[in-house]
Amino acid sequence: MSSCLNEARRVAIFGGTHGNEMSGVTLVNLWVKNSAEIQRKRVETKPFITNPKAVEKCTRYVDTDLNRAFTPENLSAPGGDNLPYEVQRAQEINRLFGPKESPDAYDVIFDLHNTTSNMGCTLILESSKDHFNLQMMHYIKHPVGLEVGPQPQGMEFPPCTVEAFRVLERIDYPRDANGNIVAMDCDWEPLNPGDPMFQTFDGKTIRYHGPGTVYPTFINEAAYYEKQQAFVTTRREALVASAIRKV
Amino acid sequence: MPLPPKIKGCLSLVSDEQGYLKEGAPITDSTPYEVRRAQELNAQLGPKGTPEAVDLLCDLHNTTANMGMCLIFYSFDWIALHIYNYIQSKMTSAPVTAIQMDISETYSLESVGKHGIAIEVGPQPHGVTRADIFNLMKEAVDLTIECLQKLNSGKKHVLVFCEDTVLPRKHVKAICNCYCTLPTGSTFEGGKVEAYTLVKSVDYPRDPTTNNITAAIHPQLQDNDFKLLKPGDPIFLSFSGETVKHEGEELYPVFVNECAYYEKKIAFHLAKKVTVTFPSVSVKKVD
Numbered sequence: 001m002s003s004c005l006n007e008a009r010r011v012a013i014f015g016g017t018h019g020n021e022m023s024g025v026t027l028v029n030l031w032v033k034n035s036a037e038i039q040r041k042r043v044e045t046k047p048f049i050t051n052p053k054a055v056e057k058c059t060r061y062v063d064t065d066l067n068r069a070f071t072p073e074n075l076s077a078p079g080g081d082n083l084p085y086e087v088q089r090a091q092e093i094n095r096l097f098g099p100k101e102s103p104d105a106y107d108v109i110f111d112l113h114n115t116t117s118n119m120g121c122t123l124i125l126e127s128s129k130d131h132f133n134l135q136m137m138h139y140i141k142h143p144v145g146l147e148v149g150p151q152p153q154g155m156e157f158p159p160c161t162v163e164a165f166r167v168l169e170r171i172d173y174p175r176d177a178n179g180n181i182v183a184m185d186c187d188w189e190p191l192n193p194g195d196p197m198f199q200t201f202d203g204k205t206i207r208y209h210g211p212g213t214v215y216p217t218f219i220n221e222a223a224y225y226e227k228q229q230a231f232v233t234t235r236r237e238a239l240v241a242s243a244i245r246k247v
Numbered sequence: 248m249p250l251p252p253k254i255k256g257c258l259s260l261v262s263d264e265q266g267y268l269k270e271g272a273p274i275t276d277s278t279p280y281e282v283r284r285a286q287e288l289n290a291q292l293g294p295k296g297t298p299e300a301v302d303l304l305c306d307l308h309n310t311t312a313n314m315g316m317c318l319i320f321y322s323f324d325w326i327a328l329h330i331y332n333y334i335q336s337k338m339t340s341a342p343v344t345a346i347q348m349d350i351s352e353t354y355s356l357e358s359v360g361k362h363g364i365a366i367e368v369g370p371q372p373h374g375v376t377r378a379d380i381f382n383l384m385k386e387a388v389d390l391t392i393e394c395l396q397k398l399n400s401g402k403k404h405v406l407v408f409c410e411d412t413v414l415p416r417k418h419v420k421a422i423c424n425c426y427c428t429l430p431t432g433s434t435f436e437g438g439k440v441e442a443y444t445l446v447k448s449v450d451y452p453r454d455p456t457t458n459n460i461t462a463a464i465h466p467q468l469q470d471n472d473f474k475l476l477k478p479g480d481p482i483f484l485s486f487s488g489e490t491v492k493h494e495g496e497e498l499y500p501v502f503v504n505e506c507a508y509y510e511k512k513i514a515f516h517l518a519k520k521v522t523v524t525f526p527s528v529s530v531k532k533v534d
Contacts, residue, residue, distance in 0.1 A: 029459075030486055116372040199378045222374035 019054025
């Protein structure tokens with residue numbers, strides 16, 4: 001059985017959602033100057049810098065994290081110029097590329113980020129049940145050649161399985177009574193019960209005592225110290241995507 | 248020494264370059280924060296160039312460049328060289344390098360003390376604490392203090408002389424600028440160490456209109472601090488895919504892709520390797 005979807009014609013590529021994550025900023029600026037590389041037949045791709053003030057200051061955000069700002073409350077908040085800068089930007093982006101959850105919203109948005117964690121290239125999905133996204137993820141890992149010749153219905157992507165990691169919980173650094181970080185993590189993966197997890201500043205090892213093996217990620221991301229997050233634990237899963245083709 | 252509350256925001260600097268002292272300027276409400284701190288630190292740890300200044304000022308730094316454990320000196324005086332030699336001989340967890348900045352007037356924090364060294368450890372992203380980098384820095388500081396303790400140990404005040412020449416006390420102070428005591432007959436052996444001296448800096452390629460950088464450090468140079476760079480070796484990869492190659496003499500790149508140096512228009516420094524000889528320090532009892 002295959003899912004029939006409307007064509008994904010309008011695509012946006014966002015850079016600078018966090019103003020100090022340079023790969024996305026650099027790529028989007030290049031494509032704003034010359035978009036030939038990202039144009040394809042039947043797909044309109046718009047590159048866009050989402051947080052220009054933060055990019056100018058080369059900082060993650062100016063008032064508040066833009067990537068946490070797209071809440072219903074923020075998107076409908078009155079106040080205009082008095083709102084925090086990123087809330088104003090969220091409303092503007094929602095107007096240009098949304099509105100969120102409406103039929104006028106862009107079909108696909110790619111948001112480009114960097115991390116201080118040793119994550120290589122990671123794709124982050126909001127939903128494990130979005131077959132279009134799963135097929136896209138599979139294609140990125142296993143690209144196939146595009147067939148030449150007229151295909152009135154567009155290519156069908158057969159069912160596939162993608163390996164993914166589901167976020168379980170967020171683990172904070174050990175902190176002293178004053179709320180200061182007293183230890184930091186060590187690099188390793190996967191994490192088994194009994195494995196070392198933190199080294200205190202006076203040299204002691206703190207071990208993981210969870211119920212089973214987990215796969216930690218976002219280990220030691222600089223921006224997450226303020227979010228009380230040393231790393232997140234995940235569980236490995238195989239996600240099945242049904243075949244998809246254009247309506 | 249911890250900074251006042253600004254450290255909570257984890258900013259690298261608030262205004263002006265922290266660590267570069269500007270002397271003599273009166274403080275007003277519009278004085279940049281770091282200039283005010285420079286004067287406070289100079290009063291507390293100096294004043295720079297006076298007998299009241301601390302004997303040794305050790306400034307701890309991290310870098311996003313892959314420099315490992317590196318000591319930075321502005322002058323290769325005998326204390327600096329003995330500390331470097333001591334750390335290098337005792338540290339087994341990582342190789343130790345030293346860079347001499349070779350400028351006649353110094354404006355960084357450690358120049359406030361009679362002697363100064365900066366301990367520079369990387370790579371570490373700014374705002375992140377890595378256990379391996381933390382351990383390296385802690386070990387280097389422990390060894391520095393251990394070295395000074397050995398230099399200073401002993402119960403008697405004695406003359407210090409170098410290389411078998413007995414010097415009057417006033418001459419010793421002029422040369423060494425610190426009062427050393429050692430058990431009679433002890434010797435801190437001199438020798439030779441390899442170090443690097445800065446020659447010049449290289450900026451990123453930039454767009455002539457916008458001044459924005461148009462290339463990144465080439466993958467073959469990235470993370471290869473202290474590896475000899477030869478003419479023809481790639482140094483930059485432009486965002487449109489062209490390679491820029493090194494021209495000129497063979498030199499050693501350091502501080503390759505240090506985040507804080509983008510605004511200083513420095514992609515990397517180039518240094519030459521030198522061999523530095525330092526004297527033995529030994530002690531005889533004074534009558």
